[in-house]
Amino acid sequence: MQRSRLFASLAAFIMASTIIMSVSAAAYQVKPAVGGTDSEGIVTAEWRKNQGLKDASGKEAFALLLRKDGLSIEPVSAKGIVQNEKGAKLEDLAFWVREDGQCGALAPRFEVTTGNGNPPVSYPCASGIESGSRVDRRGRLWTKRTFAIDARQLTKTISNIEIVFDQGTDPGPAYTYLDDIEINEQVTWPPAPPRRRR
Numbered sequence: 001m002q003r004s005r006l007f008a009s010l011a012a013f014i015m016a017s018t019i020i021m022s023v024s025a026a027a028y029q030v031k032p033a034v035g036g037t038d039s040e041g042i043v044t045a046e047w048r049k050n051q052g053l054k055d056a057s058g059k060e061a062f063a064l065l066l067r068k069d070g071l072s073i074e075p076v077s078a079k080g081i082v083q084n085e086k087g088a089k090l091e092d093l094a095f096w097v098r099e100d101g102q103c104g105a106l107a108p109r110f111e112v113t114t115g116n117g118n119p120p121v122s123y124p125c126a127s128g129i130e131s132g133s134r135v136d137r138r139g140r141l142w143t144k145r146t147f148a149i150d151a152r153q154l155t156k157t158i159s160n161i162e163i164v165f166d167q168g169t170d171p172g173p174a175y176t177y178l179d180d181i182e183i184n185e186q187v188t189w190p191p192a193p194p195r196r197r198r
Contacts, residue, residue: 028084028188035077042070045078047190052179053136066165067175077166085158094182099141101176107167108176114156123147
């Protein structure tokens with residue numbers, strides 16, 4: 001009897017681990033990047049701890065910081081490049097934006113390319129529908145922005161998705177914090193769990 005229970009428990013553990021691994025492998029990830037040549041060092045793109053909403057672990061609270069400490073005319077941008085998206089059908093886009101940062105008619109924005117050779121379509125923050133609000137553990141307000149998918153792209157195969165922040169100090173504020181970025185109702189993650197220093 002004990003041996004049967006042991007085998008049953010082991011089988012359940014293996015099945016659960018397989019499901020978790022397959023979900024993790026398929027999950028969309030967002031990798032910070034710099035667009036253009038940032039010779040003056042005015043662009044920052046990175047996941048920052050304790051700046052976002054509560055993570056699944058309930059501890060880290062990472063948020064994606066996109067900043068441009070220069071004029072908007074400068075040909076550089078802070079980006080979040082979505083990974084593991086190729087081949088999926090575009091159905092849904094959303095993100096949570098922190099209220100102290102910029103949410104304008106130009107940036108931050110999704111830039112989505114579907115099919116082969118088609119021009120990207122932009123989904124700027126201000127065009128998103130306010131569909132929720134939350135307060136993080138430090139008392140900062142976040143608003144969810146959900147985007148109406150362009151009819152030319154709805155259910156089409158995704159070839160590339162980027163989040164672009166290229167507006168600087170002239171419209172201000174020159175940064176934005178994003179969290180719980182959603183592609184097809186699936187929340188994205190940083191490219192890899194940050195390592196803790198020992």
